[in-house]
Amino acid sequence: MKKTVRDIDVKGKRVLVRCDFNVPMQNGEITDDARIVGALPTIRYLAEHGARSILMSHMGRPKGEPKKEFSLAPVAARLSALLGREVKFVPSDVVVDDNVRAAAAAMKDGEVILLENTRYRKEETKNEEPFTSELASLGEIFVNDAFGTAHRAHCSTAGLASYMPAVSGFLIEKEIQFLDEAVNDPKRPFVAIMGGAKVGDKIPVIEELMKKVDTLIIGGGMAYTFFKAKGYEIGTSILDEASIDIAADTMAKAKRAGVRMLLPVDVVCASAFSNDAETATMDADAMPKDMMGMDIGPKTRALYAEEIAKAGTVVWNGPMGVFEMSSFAEGTKAVAQAMADSGATTVIGGGDSAAAAKQFGFSDKMSHISTGGGASLEFLEGKELPGIAVLEDK
Numbered sequence: 001m002k003k004t005v006r007d008i009d010v011k012g013k014r015v016l017v018r019c020d021f022n023v024p025m026q027n028g029e030i031t032d033d034a035r036i037v038g039a040l041p042t043i044r045y046l047a048e049h050g051a052r053s054i055l056m057s058h059m060g061r062p063k064g065e066p067k068k069e070f071s072l073a074p075v076a077a078r079l080s081a082l083l084g085r086e087v088k089f090v091p092s093d094v095v096v097d098d099n100v101r102a103a104a105a106a107m108k109d110g111e112v113i114l115l116e117n118t119r120y121r122k123e124e125t126k127n128e129e130p131f132t133s134e135l136a137s138l139g140e141i142f143v144n145d146a147f148g149t150a151h152r153a154h155c156s157t158a159g160l161a162s163y164m165p166a167v168s169g170f171l172i173e174k175e176i177q178f179l180d181e182a183v184n185d186p187k188r189p190f191v192a193i194m195g196g197a198k199v200g201d202k203i204p205v206i207e208e209l210m211k212k213v214d215t216l217i218i219g220g221g222m223a224y225t226f227f228k229a230k231g232y233e234i235g236t237s238i239l240d241e242a243s244i245d246i247a248a249d250t251m252a253k254a255k256r257a258g259v260r261m262l263l264p265v266d267v268v269c270a271s272a273f274s275n276d277a278e279t280a281t282m283d284a285d286a287m288p289k290d291m292m293g294m295d296i297g298p299k300t301r302a303l304y305a306e307e308i309a310k311a312g313t314v315v316w317n318g319p320m321g322v323f324e325m326s327s328f329a330e331g332t333k334a335v336a337q338a339m340a341d342s343g344a345t346t347v348i349g350g351g352d353s354a355a356a357a358k359q360f361g362f363s364d365k366m367s368h369i370s371t372g373g374g375a376s377l378e379f380l381e382g383k384e385l386p387g388i389a390v391l392e393d394k
Helices: 034-048 073-083 098-105 131-136 170-184 199-209 223-229 241-257 298-309 330-341 351-359 373-380
Strands: 014-018 052-056 087-090 112-115 141-144 166-168 190-194 215-218 260-262 266-270 279-283 292-296 313-317 345-348
Touching: 014 034, 034 052, 034 073, 034 112, 034 170, 073 087, 073 112, 087 098, 098 112, 166 170, 170 313, 170 345, 170 373, 190 199, 190 298, 199 241, 199 313, 199 373, 215 298, 223 241, 223 292, 241 260, 260 298, 266 298, 292 298, 292 330, 298 330, 313 330, 313 351, 313 373, 330 345, 330 351, 345 351, 351 373
Parallel strands: 014 052, 014 141, 052 112, 087 112, 141 166, 190 215, 190 313, 215 260, 313 345
Antiparallel strands: 266 279, 266 292
């Protein structure tokens, strides 16, 4: 267990807080503030306990130089509104300068300021000096609450821990609790659902989960690579050609391990990658040569929903089809619906699955939706996350 802000005296201390404010923007406006909302419990706690909170985050990929479209100024405004107290934005093209140092030094207990985008500095993503020590000069305690970047060893996610006491915020605490319990102490049956396009990207996770799950459900674009490994015709469907042998090996491993591995039994095919394309629903082993698989079919939806209904724990990462197109969203929606209706502990590993749950209105029915797609995948893979490894143990 890692220490949290509850385990350290923050009153009167300057606390550097790494948040994940990498929010989507359109025409200078924030279009989804879920990540900002996710940081509120930690920021509120620190303010109420007399900390002087100095918030840090990245946004987008400015590639080590200041770019106005990636400024965190709109985040400070939204944070102020959500918190009901001023969050002072302290702009600087180099993130830390004399004005920023003066603002930090002048803070009173309970005040909150926000620094400019940490990725304005090229050292950030390389975890290099002098940026880490410049950030460290501002504070006395480091709090990491950015799970979405916890799998990256950056100056603001890991480097600061070598300068001062380092603990987690409540968001990272919650992420670790749900993901760790789901994977290492699951209520059974334990069902994992893997979707997305490339088999190669998910194989390490699948192999790790196969040691723990009772049932492994496969959907999305990767299913067609498994079909190819079984000798099926897949038409013009997406194919991870380099992973055909790996897919065959994975199915053999599941059989040896006694893990029930479910592949789609029918698919919704289309004549082109378009919402308006001609469609047909075919059995998985009867796909036409001139069509592509775009979604799981109705028989598969019923099969997967039945399996989810029996589960004690469900972990889901990756959509079942091209859910962004309404013609091919039903498979992903069916899985989200089945999880929402389930009495199981339901955990969504961020990314497209989280976006789908929100799109279909099921977010509030899930036990936990991770704020970090890449970080949750690496956690499920059994990897140590640098931004969490550096935090002090209880």
